[in-house]
Amino acid sequence: MIWTPGREDRVAGMPTTEQWRRLSVVPEKREVFGCDLYFREGWADVLSVFGDDAAEVLGGLAMLVAKPDAVVGRRLGPILEYLADNGFVPVATTRFGYTRHSMREVWRYDWHIYTVDRLQLCTFWYLTNDVLLFLARDVRPVAGLPATVRLSELKGVGDPAQRRPHHLRTKLNPPNRILNFVHVGDEPADIVRELTIFLDRPERLRFLEDLRAHLAEDRTARARAEISALEADCPAHDLDLDATLTRLAPLAGEAAAARLRRVVADGDRISWDELAELVPFEKADRWDVIVTASFVVHNERPVPHALLPAVSAEAWTAQAR
Incomplete structure (x- = not known):
């Protein structure tokens, strides 16, 4: 039997209709993620730790990954400052390293626009040094808007011509649109899927249990300690x-x-x-x-359409009305 989001005869363990509404506003993503191996595994683990509160907890969290260039470019401190200035409090931080497989899986539905040359660059680049992942609690929530959607809107796009002064990437001043320093989970559903890609199950469960234990705390000091440890292992580069x-x-x-x-x-x-x-x-x-x-290096190729529609804050707030 093929499962379809919203049907009562859904496969056991998948989100309910109401949970899907809290996880993604994009119908096509709900459909795809319902069959996605990483989302399915991750959702089972999130449920095992947070139970019926899983979707609500995810809605209050933003996920940011500082890319390898942010580490050597010494943008980790400014990233943490930006989070604080915009109402996001770090509650969990973990260090990990991309592999040639994990980087492709994270952006499976985005990187079809990249040339093979760009993929070769990304493999060389993303595997160069470890990165940091931050989960941050939104202490200035906007009604109907998940925390990670709010931070994604604040992040700013890769193209500097389309960024505004208040955007995170504007503050970080990347050298070009390729080395753009940060990735933010688009929606709560993406947090589930991407944590599963980044962390093996034992590490992921420890991370989720730690998150549950400290969800209401301000763990900025721990985040700063993680930054110091990672920067000590990675020599700085001017990126000029x-x-x-x-x-x-x-x-x-x-x-x-x-x-x-x-x-x-x-x-x-x-x-x-x-x-x-x-x-x-x-x-x-x-x-x-x-x-x-x-x-x-050649970086993009013409493609007829996106594999998944873009997420918009407007769609989330419209759904909440």
Whole structure:
């Protein structure tokens, strides 16, 4: 029997109709996540820890992951400050590392727009160092709006031309739209799915139990300690293109450096393999390679439509009326 959201004969263990309303406002996502392996596993664990309160608890939490570039770019402290300034209190923090599989699964429904060159860059980039995941309680809730949806709206998009002064990414000042520092769970349903991708079950259950025990607390001090420990393991990088190309010139040669500068100046793009021919990856600083690639590698391709519709705060507030 094929299960459909909203039907009373749903498969045992899946969210009820009312729970789905609290988890996602996108009907297509409810349909897809109803069959998604990570969501199903994660939902079972969330239910085992929080019981009937699961959807309500998730609605009050925002999930932010600081990407590898935020770590070496020393944006973790400013991220924590932004959360506090905008009414989000850290209640759980954990360190983890992406794998070539987990990064693809997290953005399974988004990365179809990326070129193969961009995927090769992402694999090189996301596996470079560990990252931090924050769950934060919303202490300035907006009626009808889950916490992670509110933070996602505050995050700002990748394109700097479409960001506003109050957005998190504006405050963090990323070098370009590729190295954009943060990921925020779109909806409560995404928190469930993504925690399952990031954390193996024993670690995930410990994390959820710890969250339940400290849900009402302000754990900013613990978050700061996690930041200090991670930064101690990851040398800082300026993420500056000019400085990067200057450092690469002695290794790659002036001709290769000049070629890369022309590509940047002309707004042109090259393949990942061509970049590998120009720059000796094995000799260069890994982050110098990542920064350069983020400016010069082919990154997107035309696609006919999104795999899942975008989430909007307006849809959530309309549903609440």
